[in-house]
Amino acid sequence: MRQTQFSQAGWLKDYALPNASWSQDMLNLYNKFVEKSKDGTWKRIPSYRHIIALTNSIKLEAEKPRQDTRIFLRNLDGEGLGFEYVMFFNPAEKRVVTVYQPGPYLEGYDGFTHGGSTATMIDTTCGICSIFLAGKSMTASLSINFKIPILLGSVVLVDSRLDRMEGRKAFLSCQVLSCDGQTLHAEATALFIQVASPSQR
Numbered sequence: 330m331r332q333t334q335f336s337q338a339g340w341l342k343d344y345a346l347p348n349a350s351w352s353q354d355m356l357n358l359y360n361k362f363v364e365k366s367k368d369g370t371w372k373r374i375p376s377y378r379h380i381i382a383l384t385n386s387i388k389l390e391a392e393k394p395r396q397d398t399r400i401f402l403r404n405l406d407g408e409g410l411g412f413e414y415v416m417f418f419n420p421a422e423k424r425v426v427t428v429y430q431p432g433p434y435l436e437g438y439d440g441f442t443h444g445g446s447t448a449t450m451i452d453t454t455c456g457i458c459s460i461f462l463a464g465k466s467m468t469a470s471l472s473i474n475f476k477i478p479i480l481l482g483s484v485v486l487v488d489s490r491l492d493r494m495e496g497r498k499a500f501l502s503c504q505v506l507s508c509d510g511q512t513l514h515a516e517a518t519a520l521f522i523q524v525a526s527p528s529q530r
């Protein structure tokens with residue numbers, strides 16, 4: 330498949346960039362981490378509809394995604410309806426943070442974000458942290474304490490860090506904080522296990 334077709338199929342659209350649905354809080358927090366990235370300590374992680382291992386050139390055949398699947402967090406058409414997010418990676422601090430604005434299609438109780446969508450964002454933020462620092466790994470356990478509900482449309486920072494490795498076991502912790510850092514919405518611990526490849530389970 331030629332790169333242009335690959336691109337035309339929408340597979341190369343980077344969704345981790347500002348769009349019209351982002352609130353001012355979302356833009357402010359995004360710009361804060363873009364600023365922090367200027368000296369290289371943080372790096373924005375691009376986000377596509379499929380898992381595309383981008384090297385210097387795009388490995389079309391090996392990484393050609395199946396057209397009938399999408400990564401869960403990029404499964405909705407329409408900006409701002411579901412998971413609006415962007416991740417930043419800090420290798421030195423062994424941290425991945427996600428700036429996250431839950432959309433109206435993630436509702437639990439009236440006007441509040443469904444806890445399962447918060448769990449998804451915690452799982453994926455810790456997952457990316459584990460993948461980037463410990464290689465291919467899968468969630469073995471995830472424990473979450475939900476402290477304060479998250480209003481739909483509000484902006485939170487999902488802040489994960491790799492605390493320690495024990496053999497193949499990666500132990501991570503994660504906090505979900507309001508964009509001003511004053512409110513702790515949830516906190517979690519996760520265990521990820523290195524795997525050869527999820528498909529070879």
Ligand SMILES: CCCCCCCCCCCCCCCC(=O)SCCNC(=O)CCNC(=O)[C@H](O)C(C)(C)COP(=O)(O)OP(=O)(O)OC[C@H]1O[C@@H](n2cnc3c(N)ncnc32)[C@H](O)[C@@H]1OP(=O)(O)O
Nearest residue numbers: 380382383452453456457467468469470498520522524530
């Ligand atoms: C540039 C690059 C871009 C890349 C761009 C990628 C984008 C990608 C987007 C997606 C980002 C991913 C984020 C989603 C991550 C998921 O959601 S993964 C899906 C959910 N998880 C699963 O389906 C996993 C299902 N479970 C399993 O497959 C297997 O149980 C596991 C986890 C692989 C472990 O099995 P195993 O390999 O046989 O290992 P096992 O011997 O059982 O256990 C190893 C050790 O861990 C311990 N252990 C295992 N399970 C547990 C447990 N639950 N509790 C405590 N200890 C445990 C064992 O006791 C053992 O300890 P030791 O005896 O060594 O001390």
